[in-house]
Amino acid sequence: MEHTNEMQLIFDSRSSNESFARVTVAAFMTSLNPTVEEVSDVKTAVSEAVTNAIIHGYENEVHSICIRCRTEGKTLYLEVEDTGRGIEDVKQAMEPLFTTKPELDRSGMGFSFMEAFMDRLEVFSAPGKGTTVRMEKTIGKGRRLWTTQSL
């Protein structure tokens, strides 16, 4: 198909790779001609998903995280996958301010940020098997109006 492009990135679940992951995805999406704002949105969402995989999925053990990206037309499709411990209750995990690790100063806003900054968010998870976060963002849609509202 015309105007599609794909990439896959597999890296160790080290916190130092968080910036590597988001910068790589940001570089990949430049062909969609995004605004600075849109790039920041995607970077934040990638950072949240990768951080979740490191802290919750693998609980700071070093394993692989896989990011799959695809652009089709003006839309960026993004998947962040880990094969870690998985989430028991996805619905609860996605509630704003819910966190299983408050002692580590986790704000519980990871999924809320992904939801706010991307157009679409789906989370697939099975305990013991891992978690896949699937996100989508169409570039150049114009700004949405939620901006300065608190969660």
Next chain:
Amino acid sequence: MKYQVQENCLTVFLPNELDHHNAEEIRKESDHLIEHNHIRYVIFDFKETNFMDSSGIGVIMGRYKRIYLLGGEMCAVHANERMRKILTMSGVTKIMQIYEEEE
């Protein structure tokens, strides 16, 4: 990471990118400084900061819990438009004022 202690006020000069990776370090170092210097006021300086995710919000909320118990206050300075957006969205502006200029 850079910090400045003036009497009972701690200024945390945040890095270019505030994510989980460097949030840990800021958390540990600033808590140490708060404990050992009788800190009541914390200023987060965003001058150099261009990226922040929810880990950054976690650092702010965590420090607030301490400072609040000590009867102190926190504020943010030099936050650019993106940082303001993230801070506002997360709701931490309810517990922390954002100032244009450092006082």
